[in-house]
Amino acid sequence: MHERSQPPYTLLPNYLPPPIPDGYDWSSLVSRDGDDLESHYRRTLETLGSQPGTLGVIFSKAQNRIQEPAMLTRLVKELIDSENWLTLSADVKGDAYESLLERNAQDVKTGAGQYFTPRPLIQAIVDAMRPESDTTICDPACGTGGFLLAAHDYIVANNPSMDQGQLAHLRDHALHGWEIVDSAARLGVMNLYLHGIGGDETNIIVDDSLRTHPGVNFDMVLTNPPFVGSPASRSSVERPDFWATTSNKQLNFLQHVRTLLTIHGRAAVVVPDNVLFEGGAGETVRRQLLNDCDVHTLLRLPTGIFYAQGVKANVLFFDRKPASEAPWTQDLWIYDLRTNKHFTLKANPLKRSDLDDFVSCFNPEDRLSRQETERLHRFEYDELVKRDKVNLDIFWLRDESIEDTSNLPPPGIIAEEILEDLRAALDQLEEIAADFASDPV
Structure with a gap:
């Protein structure tokens, strides 16, 4: 300045x-x-x-x-x-800052990894979603701003003829984020600012996005909501525009994302495994989502790719639809990138090329002409709702490591996977201890 x-x-x-x-x-x-x-x-x-x-x-x-x-x-x-x-160009300054963010995320002691979604995954999701120059995009749990930044860069790269008015709209008005943690919001705002996004008025609001609907809807929502939180953040969220009242933050974010979308708006949401099979409110949310939206794609993610250790996650893709007596979901296509895949943060990190086959199978040009493959299977709506609790935790590939030890990954990768699982278990024990400390009764 x-x-x-x-x-x-x-x-x-x-x-x-x-x-x-x-x-x-x-x-x-x-x-x-x-x-x-x-x-x-x-x-x-x-x-x-x-x-x-x-x-x-x-x-x-x-x-x-x-x-x-x-x-x-x-x-x-x-x-x-x-x-x-x-x-120095915005690319140089921005890329340097992104590198610092990733390095900070690797420090497990600070807990910064929970705000950092792997950039190859973000890029693949954005490549599948294909935002356009006039698309309004929201991330209600934006962390360091990775989804907003990737969407901005995709739009710029694929629309080279945008005029100054369109560029200004993209820079100042198309991207919207919410982040409840001050330090993460600061990182996100600075990340966007160093990439030339935003100006005197920030694109990111520091607030609890779950508290209420913002009063505006968006064409696209791209988000990776937090998988863990403080005991205070686990209280039930009661909103008239939600299908179910629950203290499960991930289910609340999934409901919140649906309310943020315009009619025919599109979403890609990273969710942990429990969102796919949990009963009670989980079953209610899944049943309503399949009925009221077109839930067309589920990407089963491999383990070992998140800086928050031991996470088993998926990406759920769906479109919001107008009211209808008939269910909007006809087919759910599930792509399994987890079975027989082994990634770690250091020895074998996830690369964008590892997701090339998924983006190709997603077929963003024409989803209706998809073809089943070894890793991509189609499941009809009637089949899904007949499953116990509308369980979407579906596998069909044979896990080779269980039956044939010759297919096990190298010992170094196995050791790192065990270490990640132990860290995840320790994190869960610390959460339980914190719950008891805050409510000794």
């Missing part, structure tokens, strides 16, 4: 000064040294965190982690001020 407040930018006819309060701009930092710089930097963070719009979200609750004044002086004057940041 400081560079944009200097010539030649100030000479442009549409120049607007940056929204930085007087006395708290970059020049005010560069002009100070030592303890004076350190104390002014702390005041600057507090002041910027109280501003409206993008600035307030990025700097909300920000703290100075650099305790040595000499180091802060060197950082400001020698490392940052000496660089010409406007000469």
Whole structure:
């Protein structure tokens, strides 16, 4: 922002000064040294965190982690001020930030992995969904903004002839996100901002999106809601536009996504396995979803691809439809990318090419002409609703590792999978302990 407040930018006819309060701009930092710089930097963070719009979200609750004044002086004057940041493209700055986000997600101690969806998975989902230049897109649990960013990049890459008005609409108005965690929202807003998305008004709202309907609907919802949460976040959500009242956050997000869509709007939602088979409210939600929406595709994801350890997840694709006496779902196509697949975060990470066959089988050009394959099977509506509790946890491939030990993955991968399962078990035990601590009765 400081560079944009200097010539030649100030000479442009549409120049607007940056929204930085007087006395708290970059020049005010560069002009100070030592303890004076350190104390002014702390005041600057507090002041910027109280501003409206993008600035307030990025700097909300920000703290100075650099305790040595000499180091802060060197950082400001020698490392940052000496660089010409406007000469770096948004792609360079954005890609560098994405790399930092992924590195942060790998640190299991911070818990940052729960906000980071593997980028190859996001890219494959967006490639299957194919958003267009006029599509309004929402992520009600946007974390670091991966889905919104991937949708933006897909639209730009596949619509090279967009005019300035269309580009401005895409940058400022087409993408919408909600995030309840301040630190994750800050990462998401900064991620989009460094990629040239958004401006003075942020695309991401810091709030609990489940609390109420926002009063606006969207053409597309792409999201990976959190699989775990604090004890306080597990209270039941009662909304008149929900089919069932439950404390299961994933079922609530699935219902919430349906309410966010326009009629004929499309959704892709990452859900854990329990959403597919849980009884009670789970059965109610699945039965209503199959009846009221066209639930056309389910992608069974392999284990070992999420930074939150031990997750068994799926991607559910569905379209919202108008009221009808007949059920909208006719066929559910299930693609099994889990059986006989072995991925880990380090030894054998998921790549975008690992999802090429799924995107091809998804057949976004013409879903009605899909053909069954070894990993893609079709299940008719009548068959699904006759299953116990409308259970969608369906497998048909033979697990070769159970019957033939010669097909086991290398020992290093097996060891990493065991370690991930142990970490997941530890996380679950810590959640149970936290529940008891908050409600000892």
